[in-house]
Amino acid sequence: MPRLSATQRHSIRFTLNGTPVQGEAEPRMLLTDFLRHVLGATGTHVGCEHGVCGACTVQVDGALARACLTLAVQVQGCEIRTVEGLAPAPGRLSILQEAFRRHHALQCGFCTAGILMSLDAFLRAQPDADEAALRDLLSGHLCRCTGYAPIIAAALDAAARLRETAHA
Amino acid sequence: MKPAKFDYVQAEALDEALATLRAEGEGARIIAGGQSLLPMLNMRLARPAVLVDIMHIAALAEATATTETLRIGAAVRQAALLARPSLHPLLAAALPWVGHAQTRSRGTLCGSVAHADPSAEIPLVLLALQGEILLRSARRARRVAATDFFTGMMQTARHEDEMIEAITIPQPRTGEGYAFREVGRRHGDFAIVACAAAAHATGVRLAIGGVADHPAARELPADSAQWDDALDAFAHALDARDDLHATATYRRQLVRKLGRQVMQEAAACRA
Numbered sequence: 204m205p206r207l208s209a210t211q212r213h214s215i216r217f218t219l220n221g222t223p224v225q226g227e228a229e230p231r232m233l234l235t236d237f238l239r240h241v242l243g244a245t246g247t248h249v250g251c252e253h254g255v256c257g258a259c260t261v262q263v264d265g266a267l268a269r270a271c272l273t274l275a276v277q278v279q280g281c282e283i284r285t286v287e288g289l290a291p292a293p294g295r296l297s298i299l300q301e302a303f304r305r306h307h308a309l310q311c312g313f314c315t316a317g318i319l320m321s322l323d324a325f326l327r328a329q330p331d332a333d334e335a336a337l338r339d340l341l342s343g344h345l346c347r348c349t350g351y352a353p354i355i356a357a358a359l360d361a362a363a364r365l366r367e368t369a370h371a
Numbered sequence: 372m373k374p375a376k377f378d379y380v381q382a383e384a385l386d387e388a389l390a391t392l393r394a395e396g397e398g399a400r401i402i403a404g405g406q407s408l409l410p411m412l413n414m415r416l417a418r419p420a421v422l423v424d425i426m427h428i429a430a431l432a433e434a435t436a437t438t439e440t441l442r443i444g445a446a447v448r449q450a451a452l453l454a455r456p457s458l459h460p461l462l463a464a465a466l467p468w469v470g471h472a473q474t475r476s477r478g479t480l481c482g483s484v485a486h487a488d489p490s491a492e493i494p495l496v497l498l499a500l501q502g503e504i505l506l507r508s509a510r511r512a513r514r515v516a517a518t519d520f521f522t523g524m525m526q527t528a529r530h531e532d533e534m535i536e537a538i539t540i541p542q543p544r545t546g547e548g549y550a551f552r553e554v555g556r557r558h559g560d561f562a563i564v565a566c567a568a569a570a571h572a573t574g575v576r577l578a579i580g581g582v583a584d585h586p587a588a589r590e591l592p593a594d595s596a597q598w599d600d601a602l603d604a605f606a607h608a609l610d611a612r613d614d615l616h617a618t619a620t621y622r623r624q625l626v627r628k629l630g631r632q633v634m635q636e637a638a639a640c641r642a
């Protein structure tokens with residue numbers, strides 16, 4: 204039973220968007236800070252740092268997680284996906300990201316990374332999600348700019364296009 | 372908004388976790404999904420010397436159903452239970468109200484019970500169904516009825532060297548009906564008032580959360596003509612307080628109205 208000392212840094216390894224990464228962290232380091240400060244992956248944003256706003260939402264082994272409510276030591280060996288992993292290639296956007304642009308579903312963009320990660324996981328699990336289900340999912344995110352309507356429109360549009368590509 | 376320093380132990384077996392609890396006393400805290408504990412750590416409302424991670428203990432990750440009871444281990448996440456094809460109707464109704472999809476994916480049922488927030492849904496369901504909490508320390512194991520477990524604002528009957536190993540709830544019985552409702556500012560916010568009811572042939576057991584400093588349950592009569600008086604008495608017994616979200620008067624009114632609705636619903640779906 205390994206006991207990690209509070210005052211030392213420990214090696215943390217996991218897969219970030221398909222690439223193995225490694226860094227050092229004290230047990231108390233949050234995954235948000237590990238991603239941003241240790242790995243330099245600043246796409247994941249930090250709003251409230253206590254689980255309320257959803258800005259920091261990432262995927263851990265395919266499941267949604269608040270990175271600010273997750274310790275770096277807890278994701279040892281896991282597969283982490285962040286917003287940096289959504290685009291299929293440099294200079295190209297995913298279907299979901301493209302829908303956000305088309306519908307003006309972001310203004311300042313602070314909330315966007317978290318919302319994209321939630322929708323990405325959710326639409327994969329429930330491709331036929333209706334508006335009520337999407338609103339329920341979005342209740343886990345705060346957006347201070349858009350009023351949510353364009354986000355819902357983008358999500359419904361992306362869902363429809365994703366279903367088409369799945370059938371094609 | 373960053374946690375204070377703590378050691379971190381990843382327990383691979385229950386004995387290891389219990390030995391750490393025994394050695395460290397109140398300095399140790401169990402971490403499972405962390406969805407209640409991490410906010411407390413980030414805000415430094417909790418400053419444990421050591422965190423004991425129990426999510427790698429395979430035996431705790433099981434939810435097992437018999438014809439009599441459903442036993443939910445300490446490492447069972449809320450989303451995992453919700454995804455089961457058949458689930459107790461009251462749990463199935465209440466779980467979608469626990470936090471958000473983004474926290475249910477990591478949060479555990481037992482963690483919510485251990486945290487004992489007065490407005491939390493899972494403790495409420497446990498109380499309405501007269502479930503039990505299985506506590507274990509290095510010295511002994513014991514079962515505590517939900518009715519005796521929640522003792523105050525985030526206070527429970529758990530001793531310092533004990534952890535919740537599992538919770539159990541009785542399976543639905545024929546002739547019973549169940550209903551759940553809550554009112555909050557927005558879906559996923561803390562409940563201003565939450566109600567869970569289990570109706571049976573001789574009465575309705577109603578549990579109320581969000582009003583007193585811990586959830587409370589009462590047996591109310593089966594005869595709906597007596598409900599208004601009984602609910603009024605229950606509402607006044609709960610010692611509601613004014614806070615940022617609602618006044619005591621509004622909370623009592625919600626107990627009367629929402630309470631009646633869930634009792635009606637529960638009685639109507641008695642199978």
Ligand code: FES
Nearest residue numbers: 250251252257271
């Ligand atoms: S920064 Fe994590 S939920 Fe707000």
Ligand code: FES
Nearest residue numbers: 310312346347348
């Ligand atoms: S786009 Fe600014 S907070 Fe959502």
